Amino acid sequence: MSSDLLDALTALEKQKGISRDVIVEAIEAALVTAYKRNFNQAQNVRVDLNLDKGTMKVYSRKDVVEEVEDERLQIALEDAQSINPAYELGDIVEEEVTPRDFGRIAAQTAKQVVTQRVREAERGLIYDEYVDREDDIVNGIVERMDARNLYVGLGKVEAVLPAGEQITTESYQPHDRIKVYITKVERTSRGPQVFVSRTHPGLLRRLFEMEVPEIYDGTVEIKSIAREAGDRSKISVHTNNEAVDPVGSCVGSRGARVQSISNELNGEKVDIVEWSEDPVVFVANALSPSKVLDVQVNEEDRSTTVVVPDYQLSLAIGKRGQNARLAAKLTGWKIDIKSETDARELGVYPSTSGFSIEEGQDKELFEDDVYAITENGNDEYNGDPYFDDEPEEDSETETIDLYSAEDEDN
Incomplete structure (x- = not known):
């Protein structure tokens, strides 16, 4: 793991307000996906990122059983004890299986997955921020409008002011500053959706x-x-x-x-x-x-x-x-x-x-x-x-x- 990646993690933590643990978890999940996809492996694996040493390793995980039915997921008790006599039935045996060129392939494949996880984390932070502000008043800026709805910028999110929640005697223009009342905050596939009102x-x-x-x-x-x-x-x-x-x-x-x-x-x-x-x-x-x-x-x-x-x-x-x-x-x-x-x-x-x-x-x-x-x-x-x-x-x-x-x- 290069120092540039470590610097990028630190920058994300400061700029986006996302903890390093969340980012590391996203990268590990992405590397597991990349390993299975590029090396046609179906076994259980775990990716270990060591930020201090700047290394990443892949470990296969097999359950210790008496009779092996799937060699990709299980290992016999006798074979496990040959590795370490302390293993017992039900334990998990880990073995490093890091491919030689895994770093290059993982970096290419994991980029999109990491970006998505970071985006989801950002959306989660925004949702947590605004769900606590339901039934509260906020300042916003009119950004755009369509046939029915008005869209008000609240900073990190764009809120929806439905036609039924608009004061009929008011006219709104882009860049107008208005106070709105948050009526509801919902999770959606596109991120948090905030609904506001001027009539409540x-x-x-x-x-x-x-x-x-x-x-x-x-x-x-x-x-x-x-x-x-x-x-x-x-x-x-x-x-x-x-x-x-x-x-x-x-x-x-x-x-x-x-x-x-x-x-x-x-x-x-x-x-x-x-x-x-x-x-x-x-x-x-x-x-x-x-x-x-x-x-x-x-x-x-x-x-x-x-x-x-x-x-x-x-x-x-x-x-x-x-x-x-x-x-x-x-x-x-x-x-x-x-x-x-x-x-x-x-x-x-x-x-x-x-x-x-x-x-x-x-x-x-x-x-x-x-x-x-x-x-x-x-x-x-x-x-x-x-x-x-x-x-x-x-x-x-x-x-x-x-x-x-x-x-x-x-």
Whole structure:
């Protein structure tokens, strides 16, 4: 074995991050293959590489048996003991069978096999690196695109961003830098395949963890996320530390933190509400930015009836039912929204059970701890809620249909 080969092994270890033991194992396997192929040998053999001495030797391996059936694989006990009296049945006898010109032939034949094993080792390292980063956020560069998929370079590997995981309002160009969420890492014959997303709720969670120190260190916890990527999202937050305002922590000074996240998501609007174990409070908060007069809860089918002022009905429902739909996904409760007039006509408001502001509750309860970022970037916090829709002309409609978290994809 030449010193050049030893130098090459050292270079591979440093440049590729592959241990020398892995490389030596690959070379030994290649030399075994080369020996059997070029010398028409079917017996068991072992190749020994001595890196210190720079030598390589081939040894045949035969099992010690009483009666020999295949001379290429077995040796009689008597013959084995003639070599070494210590041999017993079941032992393995090794004999050097290194051909004279084995070095030249082995070098030519083993090159491709060694290259393949090194490539497999590299792929294994890449897989191990990225499989541990599933459900994590990474920076990537848009490299190319085809009819359906976008391919994002992550450094050592090219990730796939499927069409269904792309934000429809975004346009991507080669060399654009984007943040993506790793959803799945698979082993394939071509190496590790990494799948990423821009629409997954986990992307929003990780962005808040990166932007809000209180979430990163666990002081503030994200309880649930409802997202319609590229358009609008809602998140609920909670803390056990009475000295910390969970909503304010996520908003940041003058809305800087949440605005930064919205910008990263191409202007996606984000509503931040405080989580509560009381479904009455939680559902009312989740319907922000609309004001809520009454929430009645049916525990059996996890449904709620929500009463809002007449002029807030369109706001509570939202575009194509978006606000109510997101609130249902966020809370896990079905939500039936009624205007105040309709609720009075039906006799369900004021309620005889449940919660009603008119029955002496704090009118500020549902105006606190709610934050929404508007489409044009202006924010409203603890003030008059925003909405970018004009009230629907037909705002006297009875109610909207139930919106259930179970009906939506997570």
